[in-house]
Amino acid sequence: MRIGELARLTGTTPRALRYYEEQGLLHPQRRPSGYREYAPDSQHTVRHIQLLLSAGLNTATIAEIVPCIPDETTVLAPTCQELLDLLAEERDRIDAQIAGLTGAKDVLERIMNTSARSGEQGV
DNA sequence: ATTCTTACA
DNA sequence: TGTAAGTA
Numbered sequence: 300m301r302i303g304e305l306a307r308l309t310g311t312t313p314r315a316l317r318y319y320e321e322q323g324l325l326h327p328q329r330r331p332s333g334y335r336e337y338a339p340d341s342q343h344t345v346r347h348i349q350l351l352l353s354a355g356l357n358t359a360t361i362a363e364i365v366p367c368i369p370d371e372t373t374v375l376a377p378t379c380q381e382l383l384d385l386l387a388e389e390r391d392r393i394d395a396q397i398a399g400l401t402g403a404k405d406v407l408e409r410i411m412n413t414s415a416r417s418g419e420q421g422v
Numbered sequence: 423a424t425t426c427t428t429a430c431a
Numbered sequence: 432t433g434t435a436a437g438t439a
Contacts, residue, residue: 303424313425314432332439334425426438 302327305337309345316345322358324348324365343371356389 302313309316319325320335325344327335347368351361367382 301425312432314434317426318432332425333427334439424439427436429435430433 300337300339302335302337305342305345308342309349311345311349319345319348319358323362324358340371344368347371354389355393360385360389 300308302316306313306316316325317335320327325337325341325348327337327341330336344365347365348361351364352358356364364382364385367379369378
């Protein structure tokens with residue numbers, strides 16, 4: 300199938316699919332016309348990419364994960380140990396972000412509580 | 423009508 | 432990521 304159909308089937312845009320390819324996430328064949336030719340199962344690959352993207356992983360990391368997925372039917376069945384290690388790192392990264400955001404939120408709340416008592420000098 | 427590449431108010 | 436331009 301060509302880029303337009305794959306985009307329609309996966310709810311993305313041709314633009315995004317070309318970007319994925321540029322990032323080494325997809326490797327469609329080329330027709331003599333120069334048009335990209337996608338395998339029918341690339342549809343599942345794109346879904347996996349979108350899932351990982353929504354988890355906040357960057358394209359470089361996703362490029363390492365995608366080849367670890369056996370059949371395109373499975374929903375990210377962690378096969379290789381490599382994949383599990385990468386996911387563990389991402390989990391830690393997210394925990395770190397949560398800690399950072401929680402800290403930022405606390406700062407704002409302290410400022411708000413101070414301002415609430417009008418007149419006092421905040422922070 | 424679609425896709426391709428390149429480039430950017 | 433959208434979009435415009437100029438092709439194939």
